[in-house]
Amino acid sequence: MREVAIIGIGQTTVDEHWDKSLRELAGEAVLAALADANREHVEGLFIGNMLSGMISHQENLGSLVADWIGMPGIEAYKVEAACGSGAAALRVALMAVSSGEMDSAIALGVEKMTDTKGTETTAALATAADADYEAAMGLSFVAINALIMQRYLYEYGWKHTDFAQFSINAHANAVHNPYARLQEAITEKDYRKARMVADPINLLDASAIGDGAAAVLIVPVQRLNSNGMGRPMITIAGSASATDTLAVHDRSDPLWLSAAASSAQRAYTQAGVEPKDIDLFELHDAFSIMSALSLEACGFAERGQGPRLAQEGEITITGRIPITTRGGLKARGHPVGATGVYQIVEVVQQLRGEAGATQVDGAKIGMAQNIGGSGAAIVTHILKAI
Amino acid sequence: MREVAIIGIGQTTVDEHWDKSLRELAGEAVLAALADANREHVEGLFIGNMLSGMISHQENLGSLVADWIGMPGIEAYKVEAACGSGAAALRVALMAVSSGEMDSAIALGVEKMTDTKGTETTAALATAADADYEAAMGLSFVAINALIMQRYLYEYGWKHTDFAQFSINAHANAVHNPYARLQEAITEKDYRKARMVADPINLLDASAIGDGAAAVLIVPVQRLNSNGMGRPMITIAGSASATDTLAVHDRSDPLWLSAAASSAQRAYTQAGVEPKDIDLFELHDAFSIMSALSLEACGFAERGQGPRLAQEGEITITGRIPITTRGGLKARGHPVGATGVYQIVEVVQQLRGEAGATQVDGAKIGMAQNIGGSGAAIVTHILKAI
Numbered sequence: 001m002r003e004v005a006i007i008g009i010g011q012t013t014v015d016e017h018w019d020k021s022l023r024e025l026a027g028e029a030v031l032a033a034l035a036d037a038n039r040e041h042v043e044g045l046f047i048g049n050m051l052s053g054m055i056s057h058q059e060n061l062g063s064l065v066a067d068w069i070g071m072p073g074i075e076a077y078k079v080e081a082a083c084g085s086g087a088a089a090l091r092v093a094l095m096a097v098s099s100g101e102m103d104s105a106i107a108l109g110v111e112k113m114t115d116t117k118g119t120e121t122t123a124a125l126a127t128a129a130d131a132d133y134e135a136a137m138g139l140s141f142v143a144i145n146a147l148i149m150q151r152y153l154y155e156y157g158w159k160h161t162d163f164a165q166f167s168i169n170a171h172a173n174a175v176h177n178p179y180a181r182l183q184e185a186i187t188e189k190d191y192r193k194a195r196m197v198a199d200p201i202n203l204l205d206a207s208a209i210g211d212g213a214a215a216v217l218i219v220p221v222q223r224l225n226s227n228g229m230g231r232p233m234i235t236i237a238g239s240a241s242a243t244d245t246l247a248v249h250d251r252s253d254p255l256w257l258s259a260a261a262s263s264a265q266r267a268y269t270q271a272g273v274e275p276k277d278i279d280l281f282e283l284h285d286a287f288s289i290m291s292a293l294s295l296e297a298c299g300f301a302e303r304g305q306g307p308r309l310a311q312e313g314e315i316t317i318t319g320r321i322p323i324t325t326r327g328g329l330k331a332r333g334h335p336v337g338a339t340g341v342y343q344i345v346e347v348v349q350q351l352r353g354e355a356g357a358t359q360v361d362g363a364k365i366g367m368a369q370n371i372g373g374s375g376a377a378i379v380t381h382i383l384k385a386i
Numbered sequence: 387m388r389e390v391a392i393i394g395i396g397q398t399t400v401d402e403h404w405d406k407s408l409r410e411l412a413g414e415a416v417l418a419a420l421a422d423a424n425r426e427h428v429e430g431l432f433i434g435n436m437l438s439g440m441i442s443h444q445e446n447l448g449s450l451v452a453d454w455i456g457m458p459g460i461e462a463y464k465v466e467a468a469c470g471s472g473a474a475a476l477r478v479a480l481m482a483v484s485s486g487e488m489d490s491a492i493a494l495g496v497e498k499m500t501d502t503k504g505t506e507t508t509a510a511l512a513t514a515a516d517a518d519y520e521a522a523m524g525l526s527f528v529a530i531n532a533l534i535m536q537r538y539l540y541e542y543g544w545k546h547t548d549f550a551q552f553s554i555n556a557h558a559n560a561v562h563n564p565y566a567r568l569q570e571a572i573t574e575k576d577y578r579k580a581r582m583v584a585d586p587i588n589l590l591d592a593s594a595i596g597d598g599a600a601a602v603l604i605v606p607v608q609r610l611n612s613n614g615m616g617r618p619m620i621t622i623a624g625s626a627s628a629t630d631t632l633a634v635h636d637r638s639d640p641l642w643l644s645a646a647a648s649s650a651q652r653a654y655t656q657a658g659v660e661p662k663d664i665d666l667f668e669l670h671d672a673f674s675i676m677s678a679l680s681l682e683a684c685g686f687a688e689r690g691q692g693p694r695l696a697q698e699g700e701i702t703i704t705g706r707i708p709i710t711t712r713g714g715l716k717a718r719g720h721p722v723g724a725t726g727v728y729q730i731v732e733v734v735q736q737l738r739g740e741a742g743a744t745q746v747d748g749a750k751i752g753m754a755q756n757i758g759g760s761g762a763a764i765v766t767h768i769l770k771a772i
Contacts, residue, residue, distance in 0.1 A: 063762035099485030376449035
């Protein structure tokens, strides 16, 4: 396998882009990634997307985007793993380049979610869960996460407000990210008073959906003459993916993200690092409960102790394990199939030292973890600045 | 890159499987492929599927199927390129194994199309075309192909009935394929009298949709101790993919499948063969016009002369270039995202000498070509028996 570097990043703002179609959003991110790398062409395009068929009545996204960016002819597919589609697309791009099939590839994530009524979006998102045994019983995606959070509070004795710092931290960081959907700080009082969605998950526990696209350009390290442009070279030092049961009720322990644990463990081994070596962690905070479970599964907190890290300030950019440094799903926004690529773009920003007011000092090793379904498909990446 | 062999194949019948869910169909094909190879486990699963979100309200198919076959934990994604999804999934599986990421992978194609009303299926299939500039103008997928066929008849002076042998050959072969949807022969009179769908495409020009799943298990050749089980070893000697403009009206020549030509040319080069060396060709006969265009683009017929091959009997199992030897999309059936894997399964049957009454004598080199959209995403594979 050939070692691979990320040499270009691009993203659109996450927003209600009613004036931009799927292809326009995608093109904006891809062309930005190419420009960032000072390149004009790429050999392959792998697109993380979940909802285009249901919401935009458009499949065949590979051809749609390859055509739109002026490169009909290149190999291009859509890759889907629900909300984990973005990182899954990066996995496929990585295999395409590391195998020698091609010498450059773009992993693109794109999602358009706000052109429909909210109820339709909720129904479309429920396809991430088990259609026959969860969704058919009336469980929406937020309801499944509410059951998990309810169980967590019961098992470990935390109160709902103990999760406030996850959301407060995400919003505080998003203030400084011009691409974020919600560039506004929130207080603990805001958190406590937020409208209930599915008890105990309220509006400020839940990530904001949105339209958006993000892209990264990867090439084999051996083809690079130098680090280029005076920036540190960013390599993919660890990359691993795992599945779990689709339905949460099929797990022996609904509070343990086994696919997060196993994919993180493999990524650590590949990168030759341990949790204490990770300078920042873009985790999948679709709901605040998921932040706690991810920190625990990846070895940053003991079982049941995720919220303590947040309460003690260890998740801020100066803490022990900074998370959601550009706003996370909560405040940067969660255009589902694109999110995994936004996370990678943000880790690259940190490792290049381009994160502005939310720069993690001296960041050299960053991790990103993208989750499809309620922990059913999880992809973990570790990037290094060299 | 590591050379890869196909060591297991599995398929379900193509039918209206109202008693089987998406996961049950998928599981049946995967477990059959594992049993065929005498294996019990696989490291990765890549699933070609187009319509599951729209028709079965189920995405996250990787986790769905990995879980159902008793292997939660393995890496698994859905890969989508409209009706070319099956072969696209094989491309990704191939890159996963050839890169060294894993030592075994299954490419699965699965589609469930008959649980909805026909109009809904037609609308879902239209997502393979350009939603904004084709489908939004009222063009269904068959209508787009009808325009192409109309133009072909006009340009080259053929009559509609000159295409009859494509359908007659496919049905004649399907009679001997127990997995085929339409195991019944048709006559030229049947063809001429078939009901019109979209002029000039009638019911016997069009492939039959259906529910079905097919799977192939691939491993690196270097990990095989012997050819195994006394069967010839089947290697993937050529594998290439290309895109074209999504909308047909954006092509300088709507009668030339440029992505078929370029992917076939690259596959020929990789395999070190020419069209004359190909013993059989499972092409993408979604409509009879596509058979002619594919034969021309891949070098088996001159421009505008595809129908002549059919009329002269050169496409039958004893002809110069046998096509649709197990029934093709026309009569084996076209469960869209699964079709590309059915084609591979059928080429393997031929190269192993397991094709029964439609065995191509002494077949050693077989080709399969899978098309997504109206020529927008095309994947070509060449397999060799060693």
